[in-house]
Amino acid sequence: MSRVQAPSDETTGNLVDRLLSGLPAEAVLVDPDVTTSYANDMASFCEAGVPAVVVLPRTVDQVRHVMRVATELRVPVVPQGARTGLSGGANASEGCVVLSLTKMDRILEINPVDRIAVVEPGVVNATLSRAVNEHGLYYPPDPSSWEMCTIGGNIGTASGGLCCVKYGVTAEYVLGLDVVLADGRLMSTGRRTAKGVAGYDLTRLFVGSEGSLGIVVGATLALKPQPPQQLVLAAEFASAAAACDAVCRIMAGGHVPSLLELMDRTTVKAVNDLAHMGLPETTEALLLAAFDTPDPAADLAAVGELCEAAGATQVVPADDAAESELLLQARRMSLTALEAVKGTTMIDDVCVPRSKLGELIEGVERVAEKYDLTIGVCAHAGDGNTHPTVCFDAADPDESRRARESFDEIMALGLELGGTITGEHGVGILKKEWLARELGPVGLEMQRAVKSVFDPLGILNPGKLF
Amino acid sequence: MSRVQAPSDETTGNLVDRLLSGLPAEAVLVDPDVTTSYANDMASFCEAGVPAVVVLPRTVDQVRHVMRVATELRVPVVPQGARTGLSGGANASEGCVVLSLTKMDRILEINPVDRIAVVEPGVVNATLSRAVNEHGLYYPPDPSSWEMCTIGGNIGTASGGLCCVKYGVTAEYVLGLDVVLADGRLMSTGRRTAKGVAGYDLTRLFVGSEGSLGIVVGATLALKPQPPQQLVLAAEFASAAAACDAVCRIMAGGHVPSLLELMDRTTVKAVNDLAHMGLPETTEALLLAAFDTPDPAADLAAVGELCEAAGATQVVPADDAAESELLLQARRMSLTALEAVKGTTMIDDVCVPRSKLGELIEGVERVAEKYDLTIGVCAHAGDGNTHPTVCFDAADPDESRRARESFDEIMALGLELGGTITGEHGVGILKKEWLARELGPVGLEMQRAVKSVFDPLGILNPGKLF
Incomplete structure (x- = not known):
């Protein structure tokens, strides 16, 4: 992967101009007092850079525009949800575009027969949970931060919660994804059916990939019927x-x-x-x-x-x-x-x-x-x-x-003891040395190679995971 | 991916010699009357070639040897379980090595506290199901062929069954894999813990990959407690x-x-x-x-x-x-x-x-x-x-x-109707034109690129899926 450099002031000016060509002014934040507040998630001991710009797209097309610009200018992009993560996975890198998905927060569909919900990535976990409850349905994943964290962030970190011992983690509820690739192309993975084995399971590859393979802009989620009160x-x-x-x-x-x-x-x-x-x-x-x-x-x-x-x-x-x-x-x-x-x-x-x-x-x-x-x-x-x-x-x-x-x-x-360094919080910056240790050299090499397929320029959340 | 050619008689002789340098004689079958019987799975309308040789390894090291030889000689390898598949995914290609995993059929561990089983790929589904039952445990995936089909084959095709409406498909029960890569290196994916998010989910990438990314030589499977009689x-x-x-x-x-x-x-x-x-x-x-x-x-x-x-x-x-x-x-x-x-x-x-x-x-x-x-x-x-x-x-x-x-x-x-061309049988040869249609051009391109990461020479089950 080629190395990504922090852009100079001139480059930043050009970057902002190019971003503004496809985004409304209010979706592009450049005031350092504001952008600095997007530098960190909730992890301790994780370095963070100052973003060159924070963008808050509201549509898939706007996200595609951001990624096309980033690819064109070779600028790193750090996708963010509510920044409640605990491993530095959403920390800004110096001079990056912070791509906050929080404004894409619509629940597009809740279907009780198919037991699915279709959502944008910025929907807050608790909002979705309550909305599906009203249809007699249950979206189990319940990280501690569920009142704040977003479904996109949950997908990025494959987060868990208290419910997992019976209901499993976020990964088990993601049926299909819409993903904007590094170069701005749109790819759909998975399905809205209960079962499906057509080709490699790229949906699951994206879950837990911490924004390093593409930008999740939509998700089809599996729901359960609401169980009795515990x-x-x-x-x-x-x-x-x-x-x-x-x-x-x-x-x-x-x-x-x-x-x-x-x-x-x-x-x-x-x-x-x-x-x-x-x-x-x-x-x-x-x-x-x-x-x-x-x-x-x-x-x-x-x-x-x-x-x-x-x-x-x-x-x-x-x-x-x-x-x-x-x-x-x-x-x-x-x-x-x-x-x-x-x-x-x-x-x-x-x-x-x-x-x-x-x-x-x-x-x-x-x-x-x-x-x-x-x-x-x-x-x-x-x-x-x-x-x-x-x-x-x-x-x-x-x-x-x-x-x-x-x-x-x-x-x-x-x-x-035969365990893993992370059950549900992810690797981010905090544990990247440890990831190498857990995966071993062959596993690490293959994971890096997969990363290169989706992010040949190394602009997607660089410095995380590996 | 480079094109793989069927080997000539001379090449076949060399291939068999090289295979015999790391396999016992009884594990290398060359009699055409015998090898031809390994040409097909149970799909209709799917072409099949005549294998150059059928190998029946009993150890991981033997599988690694087979893959090293295949890489060295650029010979295609078609992994097989019980050949009960319904999409031609296990059909031989002309002049290939058929790598039958049926002799690697040991159940290595059943652990009722951790609710896992560790198995070799050739274990028959029904054998595992009955073995875990004796510990009060339940391995749900139950394809119709469960009395014959192997766990390795189930993993390769991500197979389903009658139980899926409540218990999901094979994919949901595979926690970790040992995989021999195309060049003979051994990679472990996943975990034996209930949860884990360390790096990309390569385990899930291999499930349903129809032998096109590597050879599964071991699996850690999740089990459920045995439910009441239905x-x-x-x-x-x-x-x-x-x-x-x-x-x-x-x-x-x-x-x-x-x-x-x-x-x-x-x-x-x-x-x-x-x-x-x-x-x-x-x-x-x-x-x-x-x-x-x-x-x-x-x-x-x-x-x-x-x-x-x-x-x-x-x-x-x-x-x-x-x-x-x-x-x-x-x-x-x-x-x-x-x-x-x-x-x-x-x-x-x-x-x-x-x-x-x-x-x-x-x-x-x-x-x-x-x-x-x-x-x-x-x-x-x-x-x-x-x-x-x-x-x-x-x-x-x-x-x-x-x-x-x-x-x-x-x-x-x-x-x-918003569905998929395959819920549980896989793509194989039967549906490969249709896979392209379901995935669309971007999805197809990314899937092919993932294939190239794991199989740069195109020797793993060529002509399947894509």
Whole structure:
């Protein structure tokens, strides 16, 4: 791939002129005070450049124009949704065009017979979720940022959420895409049918490609029928190991919870400190399980017994939806609460086979001790997907260094245990050295070659992933 | 891509010698009486060449050797499983190496906590299904040929089955792959974790690639907990349109059947003629619905009411598993029964949005009339995936021509209705002109470019897909 250079002032002037030839003035932002605010997503420790220009297209044709100009002038393009990502995947590179898809936010179709929705990329996840609910339908992917993040961003990072243990990740809901290629050509992938195997699955190739292969300008999404309201159970354990043992018993027992989450002692304490929720302060690990089945109380009873067999010190099934929601709120505010501990966090996203969850959490405790750091773990335990969250004071250089090193050590441990460096947050800038390690030389070479097919000039979100 | 030529006798001698340098003698078949029997899969109207040699490796290293030799000598390689495919995707090309993976048939691991199985490609689908059942687990993909077809073949064609309406297709169960590349290098893709987004999803790229990108030598598969035994309901309709209306009502009603199949009048009659099963001869369409939920009888009752609302003339829920199995047997023997009508069939695989199912079936009736042919339709109705099956006498050139033309006309209709030319059988040789039509010029160009990345010499299953 050829190297992309940051454009000079003159080049920037030319770039803006060319962009304005196919975009309305209000869709082209050049004021540095404004454009700088588009430089970062929500990741820590990821460099970002200053965009030359931010464009906010409203139509597919406008996106095509942007890409034609970028190709012509060899200017890097960084596509963005709501910039809630946690790996720097949406960070601007110096002198780039930031291509924000947030104004393309229409829901074009919701079809209850075909169980699909057709959307533009800027639709907010929660907006879509609520809209399909009104038709008795359910769009499962629910990243923590669901009230802000966009479907396009979810597709770019293949994001997950709490629902994945039963319903899978974003990738499983993307049937077809409209993609503007690097040179401005429009390509449709996939289908609007329930099944289809015509040619290579380019749809899935684009999901999780972090804007490095093309610009997603439309998506056909699969929907599920809305399940019954879920009921939540909380179980308290005297050790994280016992909680992980319960997770293994639940999954080996053939249960299909709609949610199976773990919060460690550090996380429980942080949530209590922030929100005074009255979670049991003395607990070493809290497990939340939910079922959205026809008889959730029966399922919770069975799972409660398994928790007790694994040594749970207390098992509390919620009686109703309101109590369930309260328990989930505690889980949902975990990251915010951990952020409050020291001001800054690095949120990891290591996923291991769930049978190795206990070993991972034990390892994280060792790492925290070694580096003298507070590391809270909350986890989508049913998926083996953990978010070890390093709490540190960014103003303290030594603590920052230790935070970074501990973060790396946790990823190394994840790989050792047969896991992956990222379960749902993506690679971005944060983990690109680690991606090479996970893929190995042959895998990396083939991935780069695929990138070259779609982006021969290397203008699409350069410096990410590889 | 460079053109691959069929090797001369001298080249073949050299090829066999080189293959024997890394394979035991019994793994290299050269007797033309034997090798010719590997020339075809089960598709009609697909040309096939005579293989120069058939190899039956038992190890990954042996497959790597085969690919190194093939690359060195520029000889085409056609990977094969059980050759039950229906699109000619496994047909030999003239002078090729047929690489049969049937001897690599070990199940390496079944893990009930992680809910995965690790297998070699030659494992027969039914063997795996039964093996995981013993652990309380379920491997859903169930193509009609499940007693014969291999997991490697299922991955190559991304095959489906009766279960897909609830459980999805093969692609959704492939977590990671070991792949021998065209030049003999080994690449691992994906993961053994429940989630993972590290880099591009090359796993999914290989699923359905019909052996044209590399040789799958190992797979990590996701498993589900074994559901309760399903219960089946049969509903009889006075028209196919009414049955399709019932399908739409069932799906729009939020039901999640484990199976929702349709047999048209022609198919019902063919099954009765073959097996004297006592299906209602006067029916215009038979719908089979099943539920594997905790209370299937309640679900069947609700669905039965929807069928009656759509005009069902009779609704018969099975009382038990044995009665359910009998109804399914009728569906399972549909293709065999249609084959018996005229001796030969062309089985189509058009999938439309399920809201268009009625229009497609009506269109097929028009096509049958226009070409004066018997065309039976059985369908995975819940997925909108139909198998219009043209019955003809292959010894009658005019009828054969009409069969071929009607087949094409049905695909054109599928595309018109927003569908795809193949829901689960793949493209192979049979539909490659049609693939170009479905993908359009940009999509086709990008797919070819992806092919070139993995197969720069064009030796992997040449002449298929494109």
